[in-house]
Amino acid sequence: MNSDKKNSPIIVIDSKSGFCFGVSKAIQTAEAHLQQGTGLASLGDIVHNEEEIKRLQAEGLHSIDWAKLASSSSPKVLFRAHGEPPSSYEAIKASGKEVVDATCPVVLKLQQRIHKAWQEARATNGQIVIYGKKNHAEVIGLCGHTNNEAIVVQTSDDLQLVDPAKKTILFAQTTMSNHGLVEIEQLLRSHLYKTEDLTVHKTICAQVGNRVPHLKKFAQQHPLIIFVGGKKSSNGKVLYEVCRAANPQTYFVSAVEELQPAWFNAAPTSIGICGATSTPQWLMETVAENIRTLLTTRL
Ligand code: SF4
Incomplete structure (x- = not known):
């Protein structure tokens, strides 16, 4: 916490924002391999944060598709925290390259649970439903562990894909909102012929779920909130909306250049800076530093 000058707002960086342990672990794994100097390619961007990608590119990491x-x-090809379907492991092996597996342990466990549930569902003519975003890398990986038979439901429109006569096992992509999962669960219960045919596994990651109530409070404690996140971050969008609902004076930036002086015209007494599970700590600190400079040059 810093109070730079008399009458300057206090700038507070949320202590619970920033990389979750899955993203931290993936980046540590990448850096350890980069230090060996043999070259490392990431299958897709290692983290949904453009600034952190630029930093890792300078260390030698490059993204490929x-x-x-x-x-x-x-x-070597790094599999990021989102995880991959079994076919990706086979394809890398066939290419003669080595897999560096940085799948988050939480996602890995979810893949195993979904695979087991899918095997059981097959034996009983049931079906697996995943509440998630259709083309999200994690969901592609999860579906791969069901031979791509799982039904992905993102909105109520997708319920038509679900057979109402079958026993249904519901899972969620780890970064969806708890609120959204409750809605889909209720809709599914009324969609199925028998409500008791639905089994729900609440698989939203605690690293995401716990941040929601915390960020709500944080956003209400400061008159102005700057949310720092990558433009492609699914978790960033969810958490930004949480902050904006709690405090309409919330602005999203993915880089310091996006800070707009007009946001600070109302002379807030304090400014809260927070971010997603893919937002590096150094970026939130750089944003704080730039706000301090901007406010100081105005005084
Ligand atoms: S949000 Fe949770 S599941 Fe996703 S990478 Fe982070 S720790 Fe793993």
């Missing part, structure tokens, strides 16, 4: 796999000079 499947089309660039063959031309990549790196002998």
Whole structure:
């Protein structure tokens, strides 16, 4: 907490914002391999934060997609925290490259649970439903562990894909909102012929779920909130909306250049800075530093 000058607002960085342990672990794994100097390619961006990607690129990490796999000079391919379907492990092996598996342990466990539930569902003519975003990497990975038979439900429109006569096992992508999961659960119960045919596994990651009530409070404690997150971060969008609902004076930035002087015209007594599970601590500190400079040059 800092009070820079008399009459300057206090700038507070939320102590609970920033990388979750799954993202931290993936980045530590990448950095450990980069230090060996053999080259490392990440299959997709390692974290949904453009600024952190730039930092890791400078250390030698580059992102590839499947089309660039063959031309990549790196002998190692990192699987990020989101995880991958079994077919990805087979494809990397077939390419002669080595997998560096940085799948988050929480996602890994979820993949195993979904796979087991899918095997049981097959034996009883049941079905697996995943509440999540259709093209999100984690969901693609999860579906792969059901031979792509799981039904992905993102909104009520997708319920038509669910057979109302079958026993149904519901899971959630780890970064969805608890509130959204409750809604989908209720909709599914009324969609199925027998409500007792639904089994729900509440698999939203505690690293995300616990941040929601905390951020609500944090956003209400400061007249102005600057939310720092990557433009592609699913978790960032959820948590930004939580802050904005609690405090309409909440602004989203993905880089310091996006800070707008007009946001500070109302001379708030304090400014809260917070972020997503993919937001690096150094970026929130840089944003705080830039706000201090901006306010100081105005005085
Ligand atoms: S949000 Fe949770 S599940 Fe997702 S990477 Fe972080 S710790 Fe793992």
